[in-house]
Structure formats: C-alpha cells, structure tokens
Amino acid sequence: MRQRGALAAVLLLGLLSLAAARDYYELLQVPRSANEAQIKRAYRKLALKMHPDKVQGSEEEKKAAAQKFADVSHAYEVLTDPEKRKVYDRYGEEGLKQMGGGGGGGGNPNDIFSQFFGQFGFGFGGEQQEEQTPKGNNVVVVLEVSLKDLYLGNQFKVTRDKSVWKPAPGTRKCNCKQKVVTQQIGPGMYQQYTTQVCEDCPNVKLVRETDALTVSVEPGMADGHTITFFEEGEPIIDGEHGDLHVVLRTQPHPTFERRGDGLLANVTISLLDALVGFEREPGRGDLWVTYSVAFPTSISDEQRQQLKALFGANPEWQRRQLAHDEL
Structure with a gap:
C-alpha cells in the first residue's frame, strides 16, 4: 500500500507541476517538420479564431484569449x-533568451497580425474572410495512453x-x-456567358508513404482530448491537405480511476484490518480510496464461537446492532 500511495503522490504531483516550457509547434498545431507555408496557414486559421476582438465573455476569458493569441503570434514569429527556429529546435526557449530576446513574449502580436492580414485586420465588416x-x-487516429502518461506527460512516435x-x-x-466572357453578336447586341x-x-x-509523427501528451490532458x-490529413489536388486529429483514449488502470483532476483507488484489505483498524500514509493532492x-x-x-463471544459481549457492538435492527 505504501508503494501505491507513493505512486499516487507522484502522479498527482506530476499533474500539479505542469510543464512551464511551451511547445511552439503544438501551439500552432503543426508537426516539427512543417514548412513555412504550413506554418503560415496554421497561424492564419488560429489567429482568426483567437483574436481578442472576436472573443465574447468575461474579462478573465478575454484576458486568457489575449494571452493565447500572443503565444500563437510569438510561436509564428x-x-x-x-x-530563430534553428536555435529553438536545438535549445528551446532558453536558447532564444540567450540569443537575445525572443524567448519571452516577442513582438507585438497585433503588429504581427496586421502584417499578415493587412492594416484593417478584420476589415470594415468586422470579419476577415x-x-x-x-x-x-x-x-x-486513436492513441491509447496510460493514466501515468496523462498525469506526467509523454511523447509518442506514431508511424502511419x-x-x-x-x-x-x-x-x-x-x-x-x-x-x-462578353461577346458581340450583332450591332449593339452583346451576350455574356x-x-x-x-x-x-x-x-x-x-503515392502512399510511411511517415513518422511525434505526438506530445501534456500533463493534465483528459480522456478524449484531441490533438x-x-x-x-488526406491531400486534394490543387487544394490544401486535410487535418490529422489524434484522439487520446485512456487504458484501464488496475488500481486507480481518474475523477476530474483527482484519483480514486479501489483497495482490498483483510478482515483483520477491517475489524481492528489500520493506518495508511496519504499522498499529495486528492486521493479517494474505496x-x-x-x-x-x-x-x-471454534472460530464462530470465538466471534460470538467477542462481539456478543461488546456493548458498543450490541448498541450498533440494535440501532441497525430498529432501522
């Protein structure tokens, strides 16, 4: 039980200790092998969706949207x-900081948006077409992951x-x-077609080719989460490829069951522990044990007679039994 409690503590600690480093490719929802055209198209779609001017809701929701918009714009930059991409691929955000800026917020996200979409942003009608x-x-693609993967995070190589x-x-x-086309068919007579x-x-x-893709499962992702x-996805002639959606499915765990951001543990104890009591060390976070x-x-x-003698002469036991019978 001590080992199981320790495992629960580690899992919950992993959930609470979310990775601070941002994955720019995941922010833009593109593979690490994406070319510049793919990155630009991904930014276009996300920027139109996440721009703060389009977000309705509370001040907190607008603030969160503004931060996400800034993160996506910085990743695009x-x-x-x-x-910068070469440095980031090799050393991450820390390398960008040492390079001299770029590891934090980068340039003004609205400036980047304006450069990409033009001076008027969404246009006079309020929407960018x-x-x-x-x-x-x-x-x-359905990717089966363990409960530990969802709590601590993991990376998977998917070949398809x-x-x-x-x-x-x-x-x-x-x-x-x-x-x-406008065509003259007679004096002063025209037709259009x-x-x-x-x-x-x-x-x-x-042509069908085998391709490897890295799927990053971040700590705290839920069952059914889509990356x-x-x-x-599938290509189309003279058009854009479709998208690839990786859906996470949680494999059953022999001991733990996830309840929101907590864990439920089903543990079997002996009759002796149930009768005389026991102690277990709890882990961090919320852990429900059945x-x-x-x-x-x-x-x-002989054992039956001993049990009768033990519980039959116990006033507390008799009181509880009487209360139970009255119900």
Whole structure:
C-alpha cells in the first residue's frame, strides 16, 4: 500500500507541476517538420479564431484569449525566422533568451497580425474572410495512453501511411476558374456567358508513404482530448491537405480511476484490518480510496464461537446492532 500511495503522490504531483516550457509547434498545431507555408496557414486559421476582438465573455476569458493569441503570434514569429527556429529546435526557449530576446513574449502580436492580414485586420465588416480553398479529408487516429502518461506527460512516435503527391508524366489542367466572357453578336447586341479557364500544370499522382509523427501528451490532458496537426490529413489536388486529429483514449488502470483532476483507488484489505483498524500514509493532492473487505470463504465452529463471544459481549457492538435492527 505504501508503494501505491507513493505512486499516487507522484502522479498527482506530476499533474500539479505542469510543464512551464511551451511547445511552439503544438501551439500552432503543426508537426516539427512543417514548412513555412504550413506554418503560415496554421497561424492564419488560429489567429482568426483567437483574436481578442472576436472573443465574447468575461474579462478573465478575454484576458486568457489575449494571452493565447500572443503565444500563437510569438510561436509564428519564431518558427518563420530561420535563425530563430534553428536555435529553438536545438535549445528551446532558453536558447532564444540567450540569443537575445525572443524567448519571452516577442513582438507585438497585433503588429504581427496586421502584417499578415493587412492594416484593417478584420476589415470594415468586422470579419476577415478566408479564401475558399478546397481541402482534403481529415484523418482521425486513436492513441491509447496510460493514466501515468496523462498525469506526467509523454511523447509518442506514431508511424502511419499517408498519401503524397509525386510527379507523373504529362500535364494536367489546373487552377481552373470560371470566367465571364462578353461577346458581340450583332450591332449593339452583346451576350455574356461563363466559361471555365484552366492552366497547364505538371502532372502528379498519389503515392502512399510511411511517415513518422511525434505526438506530445501534456500533463493534465483528459480522456478524449484531441490533438490536431494542420495539413497532415488526406491531400486534394490543387487544394490544401486535410487535418490529422489524434484522439487520446485512456487504458484501464488496475488500481486507480481518474475523477476530474483527482484519483480514486479501489483497495482490498483483510478482515483483520477491517475489524481492528489500520493506518495508511496519504499522498499529495486528492486521493479517494474505496476499501473492500476480503471475507474468509469459511470458518470453523471454534472460530464462530470465538466471534460470538467477542462481539456478543461488546456493548458498543450490541448498541450498533440494535440501532441497525430498529432501522
């Protein structure tokens, strides 16, 4: 029981001691191998969603949204700077700080937003319209993790087959658009019609390749939590890749059961401990323990008489038994 209590303490301590270091790739929801175009598209989607001007709610919620927006903007600033990204990949945030700035908040997130979306941000109508670009299908992967992984955090290498575009012989029609054409059909008479205009692009084909992806499970994540990787889903011709959604599923634990941010432990004790009492050392945090009494399968006549003599002559036992019978 001491070992189990110690394990509970370690698990709960891991939950309370959340990692201070930020993962810039996870903030932007892109893999570490993401190119600059992927990072920019990821920032665009997140910035439009998280901008403080679009957040409704209490002051605390707006403050939290502003901080998240600043973190995402800072991650974008670092990962789109080749020199900063190289330092961050090798030494993390501490390396950026020693480099001379960049490890903390970085530049003004609104300045970065304005540079990316233009001076007017969301525009006069209050909304920034995203380009209507075809997007491939999303892919959902279920990742089984242990209770310890969710409390202490862990990293997993996920290997999967994915479709990628490869060059193929010939050309193809691409970037097709609808164009309105005006044609004169007589003196002072014109007609308009719509036609499809395409370009000629190098031909491509889909090939399945094996790809490895690192999934970071942060301390405190819950069962069912979804980790999204932008553009790691199925590709589509002349469009963007779909997204990859990794859903966490908790494997059953033989002793502990999670209750919110606490633990419930089911422990079997002996009949002797149940009768005479016992002591156990508690761990840190909230730990709920349910005790089940392991009754003997059989007792002798002599033992039965001893139990009757022991509890039958006990006034406290008789008082409790009488109270129970009256109920």
